[in-house]
Amino acid sequence: MVNPEIYEPNRETAWCPGCGDIPLRQCLAEVLAELELKPSQVTMFTGIGQAAKMPHYIKVNGFNGLHGRALPPAIGMRLANPEMKVIVESGDGDTYAEGGNHILHNIRRNPDIAHFVHNNQIYGLTKGQASPTSEETLTTSTQPNGITQRPFNPVKFAIAMGATFVARSFVGKKEHLKAMMKAAINHKGYALIDILQPCVSFNKINTYQWYMKRVYELGDDYNSTDYHDAIKKADEWGDNIPIGIIYKAEGVPIFRDRHPQIGDRVLVKEKKHPREFQALIDELK
Amino acid sequence: MDFNLVIAGEAGQGLNTLNFVLSKILFKSGFHIYSTKNYESRVRGGHNFMKIRFGDEKITAPKDEQDILLALNKASIEIHQDYVKDDGIMIYNGESYEGELREKNQDKEIFSLEAALIAQDIGNGRVANTVFVGVLLKLLGMNLKIAEEVLDEYFRRAEDIKQMNIDALHKGYEKAEVAKRRFEMPEVTPRDNQILINGNQAIGMGAAVAGVQFYSAYPMTPATGVMNYLAKRQNDLGIVVEQAEDEIAAIMMALGGSYSGIRSMTGSSGGGFALMTEAVSFAGIAELPIVIVDVQRPGPATGLPTRTEQADLLFTINAGHGDFPKMVIAVKDAEDAFYQTFRAVNLAEKYQIPVILLSDQFLADAEVNVDAFDLEELENYNGFISDKEAKNITDYRRYAFSDDGVSPMAYPGQLEDDIVLIDSDEHDEHGHIIEDAETRVKMVDKRFDKIDKLIMEDLEEPEYVGPENIDYLLIGWGSTYGPLQEARELLEQDGHDVGLLTFSDVWPLPIEELEDKIDGPTSIIVENNGTAQFSRLISAETGIMINHELVKYNGRPFTAHEIYEAIQEEVID
Ligand SMILES: Cc1ncc(C[n+]2csc(CCOP(=O)(O)OP(=O)(O)O)c2C)c(N)n1
Ligand code: SF4
Numbered sequence: 001m002v003n004p005e006i007y008e009p010n011r012e013t014a015w016c017p018g019c020g021d022i023p024l025r026q027c028l029a030e031v032l033a034e035l036e037l038k039p040s041q042v043t044m045f046t047g048i049g050q051a052a053k054m055p056h057y058i059k060v061n062g063f064n065g066l067h068g069r070a071l072p073p074a075i076g077m078r079l080a081n082p083e084m085k086v087i088v089e090s091g092d093g094d095t096y097a098e099g100g101n102h103i104l105h106n107i108r109r110n111p112d113i114a115h116f117v118h119n120n121q122i123y124g125l126t127k128g129q130a131s132p133t134s135e136e137t138l139t140t141s142t143q144p145n146g147i148t149q150r151p152f153n154p155v156k157f158a159i160a161m162g163a164t165f166v167a168r169s170f171v172g173k174k175e176h177l178k179a180m181m182k183a184a185i186n187h188k189g190y191a192l193i194d195i196l197q198p199c200v201s202f203n204k205i206n207t208y209q210w211y212m213k214r215v216y217e218l219g220d221d222y223n224s225t226d227y228h229d230a231i232k233k234a235d236e237w238g239d240n241i242p243i244g245i246i247y248k249a250e251g252v253p254i255f256r257d258r259h260p261q262i263g264d265r266v267l268v269k270e271k272k273h274p275r276e277f278q279a280l281i282d283e284l285k
Numbered sequence: 286m287d288f289n290l291v292i293a294g295e296a297g298q299g300l301n302t303l304n305f306v307l308s309k310i311l312f313k314s315g316f317h318i319y320s321t322k323n324y325e326s327r328v329r330g331g332h333n334f335m336k337i338r339f340g341d342e343k344i345t346a347p348k349d350e351q352d353i354l355l356a357l358n359k360a361s362i363e364i365h366q367d368y369v370k371d372d373g374i375m376i377y378n379g380e381s382y383e384g385e386l387r388e389k390n391q392d393k394e395i396f397s398l399e400a401a402l403i404a405q406d407i408g409n410g411r412v413a414n415t416v417f418v419g420v421l422l423k424l425l426g427m428n429l430k431i432a433e434e435v436l437d438e439y440f441r442r443a444e445d446i447k448q449m450n451i452d453a454l455h456k457g458y459e460k461a462e463v464a465k466r467r468f469e470m471p472e473v474t475p476r477d478n479q480i481l482i483n484g485n486q487a488i489g490m491g492a493a494v495a496g497v498q499f500y501s502a503y504p505m506t507p508a509t510g511v512m513n514y515l516a517k518r519q520n521d522l523g524i525v526v527e528q529a530e531d532e533i534a535a536i537m538m539a540l541g542g543s544y545s546g547i548r549s550m551t552g553s554s555g556g557g558f559a560l561m562t563e564a565v566s567f568a569g570i571a572e573l574p575i576v577i578v579d580v581q582r583p584g585p586a587t588g589l590p591t592r593t594e595q596a597d598l599l600f601t602i603n604a605g606h607g608d609f610p611k612m613v614i615a616v617k618d619a620e621d622a623f624y625q626t627f628r629a630v631n632l633a634e635k636y637q638i639p640v641i642l643l644s645d646q647f648l649a650d651a652e653v654n655v656d657a658f659d660l661e662e663l664e665n666y667n668g669f670i671s672d673k674e675a676k677n678i679t680d681y682r683r684y685a686f687s688d689d690g691v692s693p694m695a696y697p698g699q700l701e702d703d704i705v706l707i708d709s710d711e712h713d714e715h716g717h718i719i720e721d722a723e724t725r726v727k728m729v730d731k732r733f734d735k736i737d738k739l740i741m742e743d744l745e746e747p748e749y750v751g752p753e754n755i756d757y758l759l760i761g762w763g764s765t766y767g768p769l770q771e772a773r774e775l776l777e778q779d780g781h782d783v784g785l786l787t788f789s790d791v792w793p794l795p796i797e798e799l800e801d802k803i804d805g806p807t808s809i810i811v812e813n814n815g816t817a818q819f820s821r822l823i824s825a826e827t828g829i830m831i832n833h834e835l836v837k838y839n840g841r842p843f844t845a846h847e848i849y850e851a852i853q854e855e856v857i858d
Contacts, residue, residue: 014718039704043697045541048709055706056717061697062706063544064718065537066567072534076541076549077697079499079525084545084698105530261520268546268696272496274627274663280490280518281657284480 004033008059020171020197020208021051021118025058027174028116031181032060042085045074047099049091049125051118051197060087068098071106071115075255078111080267082256085185086112092119096132096152106190107161111255114184114191117154120199121206128202135205154194156234159227159247165191166230166247170215171198172208176243183245189254196241211241218244225249286471287317287340289348290421293365294357297329302439303355303414304335307421309435311339312481312654314427315473319344319767321842322650326506326590332360341471344653345618345767346845352468353424355417362386369393374466376420378413394466396420403456409446412453419457425468429454431475478657484648484764487619488578489514490658491626492550493522496665497576499542499549501527501535505557506590507646508580512552532560536577540564543573544707546669546696548630552578552642555597556587562604565639569609569732571707572684572692574633574640574668576626581645583840592840593646595763596814599822601641602792608729610636610736613792615643615763617748620655622648625789627663632743634668636735637694643791645813647842648764668694675699682714683707686727690734736793744790746798751784757856758806760799760831762788762819764842765811771845772811776852791819794826809833809856811848832856 009029015021032042042060046052048067055062061084063073070090077086095103095117106113122140123129129142132152139146158166165187169180177195184191196215198208222244223229230247256262292307294300304320312318316339325331336351338344354369356362356377369375371392378400386395398420404413415436422432432454440447482490489511492500502512516526529535535551542549553561558579568575579601583594601613614629616622626642633640670678670693678695681703685692692714697705706716711728713719747762751773761769766787773785786802788795810820810831815838820831833856837843 038702040698040700040702043545053718056708059704061704062708062716063541064706064708064710064716065540065571066563066709069533069537069564072529072537073541073544075527075534076499076501076538076543077545079527080542080545080547081698101530102534105534259525261523262525265523267498268698270498271667272498272665274494274496274660274665277490277494277522278660279521280493281480281660284482284486285477285657 002033004029013057018200023171027177044087045070047090047094049094051091054089071102088115092133093123093131107163109255110189118197120197122203124199164189164249164252167193167245168243170196214241289351290337290353291351292355293334293361298357313431315475320652321347346771415450415453416457419454420461423458423461483652485510487622488626491623495627495630497550498524498547501529501538503532505554507649508552508554532557536561536564550576566605568639572637576629578642589840598818612640617766631666683716684714689738690731746795747786747788755782755784755806757783758808759785760810768843768845772848775849811835
């Protein structure tokens, strides 16, 4: 078995003590180790935010790019290299605000990517403004009169858009989170986990205790393949918050399947020579 | 000796096919050819036209004066009649307004052809355009052999339609017997080693030949042609063309491909490029190779979607926030577009920088004959470390400091026991975020060391054409090259000593040749934009002030005569 320590999950970070990102990172390292993956076999794409600093705090190939833009470069890699495990890690602002257009279209693409959203219902890195998932009762330095928009429901959105794997988990339930992460990485297609992750510095509403009191795990009797049940579950929020795989569809073609011209080819291992292209010239004669 | 033909009508009347078929016939017959497109931003109706200029010598620019007008509707005659030479001929469809037309065009022959009726007789109204082809070939004194070959090729998938077109061709040819005017064509013989190509195709082909395996873009006229070219061939080439959800995604996807180790490219026109600028800056700090083509159209904002302009120069040079090195290459013609695209892909990888190619609608759509590109001479630069080297690496530094600023580049998965980390934040040699002042300065310097190396090893001076001693120095960049070449020759024929300096590499700005040529002659810069952007760039970079600025910003390209006449009036007189 691979030792989680090869992921160096105890590196010093710039996260606040007690931040929900810390246990999340630990879970991720353990999951990657349990899946027998080496750091070189995994690439993580992130945007900008506290969550998005993850590739600096865990040893895998990392692309720490632009705010909101973690998904598109992951698509680029997905086409280039089918052998790589591709993980996208980002915050709720990063994913649902700045990156809104990309998540929408990547659900349509159904690429083989596991996407872990650290949903702390706040902007951490920029010191506490509202995020798309903030509670309406929240006031912040930039929203002194309260939030001007209704909260975004990522789980419902993703299911309604036809995502093939939609889950919710909570960093306070480590075994649950690890099981979700494993299932997402093993899912063939786009797998979204909305991970409840307390921001101890700026979100004074959605604390560990707040989530702890409300989250409950979906039981074995829950059928995650039923779209209508899933939509109903997705609407549950408040006193009872379901965690688990809320919706899952198998056998939907993945993005790469729709490019039969590349098949299983690992494009990065192919080197082309200019002289191979004479036909392009002859065609215009 | 050259002939000029304009085909005009509404969008939706099949002008594109007519233009393609005619151009191909003339090209295959052995003529030099230069065709340009002029279209409106609408799918049906409006007024579109295409000019085909052809002759027995190399042609580099469009011309205003026409020998033949082929009008598919009444408006086309009204719009173009003044440009038809007095000994020219106007061919149109139908007879409804003979009198009025004849009066206005006394000396010209007006040949009326019931093409639609002929086509209906043949059994398909859509073959009317081919009737015109037959008429034209007769007027030009050509036979139908090559035309039949071209139609055969063009309609090879539809036997019955092919036959109808061939019938239409013959019918038109017979009809034209009664036309009074004939044209004396110069003798030409087909040349094997030539191709007919436009600027967008040349860029697409340059990318493919350079081994680009991924092209992601969001459609925007006039850049879409590059995407179409590659998309149509993606199955044969085994590459991927992805239509991204927006231009931000387009460039970020390409950067993801580039990080993964494959050559990737994106393209748009000015407005789309504007959305990409944050990522251009990111490519700068992350040191990811990327080629971005900006096929310019007039701005600001949505501007004139289907027209031409060279007004993104200063924007592209300054695109992206912060200080970082990049390269901007303005392509001059279809041939240059091919070789420069190939070169851009290699330089992006060699220096791990963004390289921007500037083209424009004029060049994108201009179809010309050029010598078939020579692939024998082309060699790809491999910017990645070898797999052998990769085996021995245990402490990989993506941003290792080096003498020339270029760090060893590996792709994820290439290092068995190490990882590849890239970052948009300022970082250390490993790619990890830093904030200390000293590393920051070293990293900025490292990135600019690469540009010093590029200037030493790869920057190309502008091309100079003309005698040693000159009275006038013409300066241009990018696609004005062709019109300027012809304008220079026209001035020379008048006995003037004129030189022409045309820039392809515009950033970093090569200055040696300019400094060498500028002293003495009267300098005239010619630009397809309103504020003489290149003139401003030259003065900002070198302190040189150009004597005359000749600009055009009505959305149309320069013709050679227009430049020639403007210089006569404004400079020489
Ligand atoms: C284009 C751009 N806009 C804004 C920012 C500033 N910014 C950095 S992170 C962030 C929000 C982060 O919030 P979230 O994604 O929820 O992540 P968290 O920090 O809470 O983990 C913002 C607005 C930026 N870096 N780039
Ligand atoms: S600000 Fe919040 S999200 Fe950011 S590190 Fe601190 S606790 Fe975590």
